[in-house]
Amino acid sequence: MSPPNPDSLIACHECDLLQTAPDLPPGSAACCARCGARLFRVTHHGLDRCLALTLAAGVLFVIANLFPIVIVDLQGQQVSTTLMGAVRALYAQERPLVAALVFATTMLVPAIELFAITWMLLPLRFGHAAPGLRPCFRWVQSARPWSMIEVFMLGVLVSVAKLSHVAVVVPGLALWSFGALILLLAAAASAFDGRELWARVARTA
Ligand SMILES: [Zn+2]
Structure with a gap:
């Protein structure tokens, strides 16, 4: 199994869990897999x-x-x-x-x-x-x-x-x-x- 790309890793600002950021379409948001806090929102332009x-x-x-x-x-x-x-x-x-x-x-x-x-x-x-x-x-x-x-x-x-x-x-x-x-x-x-x-x-x- 290849190691994850460092650029795709993201740390949760609430619980510090390091996780892989998924590719999401504009307008959607990614949440932490452990605590559910919003990690980021993909904005359109x-x-x-x-x-x-x-x-x-x-x-x-x-x-x-x-x-x-x-x-x-x-x-x-x-x-x-x-x-x-x-x-x-x-x-x-x-x-x-x-x-x-x-x-x-x-x-x-x-x-x-x-x-x-x-x-x-x-x-x-x-x-x-x-x-x-x-x-x-x-x-x-x-x-x-x-x-x-x-x-x-x-x-x-x-x-x-x-x-x-x-x-x-x-x-x-x-x-x-x-x-x-x-x-x-x-x-x-x-x-x-x-x-x-x-x-x-x-x-x-
Ligand atoms: Zn978290």
């Missing part, structure tokens, strides 16, 4: 869908950073701020740590994550593996928990609800963009298929 969603998310990310988040109208005086303006205001109010956290979790990490995914997937779309693909893949996996646009969005919504008692608060274009961005990022993350990525990388070698 998952990486191309992920790339398209990431590029769309990149456009929304730019809009979300260029336009005001909220416009506050207090007795005829209008005040609006962008995300960078909010970071600057926090810094000016002697809260450098909070300003740094907001900057890192809502601007820096999401921007690098969007760039890194595009860097990995765009050349693969044309049959090439991007330089530094492996560290890039590891970085995206480890940095994802630090992207907290959802938390920021929740904070802004709570602030808008509280401010609406004392002033007229109009959600800015950036707020709508952030809402759509959260949905696109979640869809891109679910379309990302690590198995397909490495299979395509192997085909480029």
